[in-house]
Amino acid sequence: MKIKIDGNLYEGIPGETLMELAKRNNVEIPNLCHKIGFEGQGRCRLCMVEVNEGRRTKVVSSCVFPIKDGLEVVTNSDKIKKMRKDIILLLLLKTPNNQYIKKLAEEYEVTAPERYEDLTNTEDCILCGLCVKACEKMGTSAISLVNRGTTKKISTPYDDSSKDCIGCGACAEVCPTKAISLEDKNSTRTIWKKEFNLVKCTSCGKYYTTKEALNFINKKLGEESSEHICESCRKKSISKKFKESYKDYASHIK
């Protein structure tokens, strides 16, 4: 399968999307809601490209567009550039104080018209849905996109603390705009309005993870581990074992 992107020919694998092909070949297509290993969502629309099919050209979201033999793709025509700018402008109006979006707007030379600008707006979420996908992958699905239109947001069921959340923080890690707050304070972790009592390392006393996360691991490994030792203490105890096999070492150097 041969696909032409910006004049260069690439070999496509049947079944993959344009975005996957581009990422595999290091062709830059800007995007906010795509991550390798996740299904395309077509949510941020920043990955718009122009596709030539015979005489017709159309604009598609490359993250959800399956490749076909003989496709001709243009990633940065004037039309596409204009569309991208418009999308970034809308994002900038939604999250005017977010550092990531501000930087993106700067990069694409987008400035918000003054009369629409609301600098008191502290919204950070651009509704890309990556956190929802990450939570889904974990098998917890504690968060989801709720409501529609202007009230659309990401939240737990009924905005309450979710009983399924294990407090791993994957949602906060994949978030491009750092919109999700995960707070570790002494022995508690707060995320999505849920408070977790962190597990204390029996060796050094450091709080290192949540009970729910440990249960998740035990379930995956199919074994019950009652020991609560943090990773650095685990490493220490292993190296101690190592050391013990060098028992006579001290006498050797004396």
Add this chain to the structure above:
Amino acid sequence: MSKGLVVSPEKCTGCRTCELACSYSKGDNFNPKDSAVSVMFYDEIGLQIPMMCMQCDEPHCMTVCVVNALTKDEKTGVVNYDREKCIGCKMCVSACPFGNMTYSSRLKRVIKCDMCGGDPQCVKMCGYGAIEYKELDSALDKRKIIANQFKEAFGEGAK
């Protein structure tokens, strides 16, 4: 037979150059915190032990990873990490029975030894031959003995 990292603690001087070399190749600065190898010090007997991922045959990290960001290369035996696929849930960090995985929030990635794709920087920079990259034929028996010790000490936890 595949190649692996063989550690000789008796040769290690504790200079920690391996940590710096590793952190620079894995991350972007010289910071032992971002290193996949860490040198443990036993001053009472004058011994230093560089510790890194053991590239387990049945890696716990791989089992708990929900997005297949960790994969075992059957040819080289290395457990590889794919940063693009990783979602940062940090389950592998807690699952590793040897504590040889760390997560760097700053770099947004897991720090794990992957033998630098066949060109280990720690080996290159170690001036004393304390970490060697060689065929595991001769070292395998020794490794098995150590593995058995771990099994005794940690029961089923260490496979």
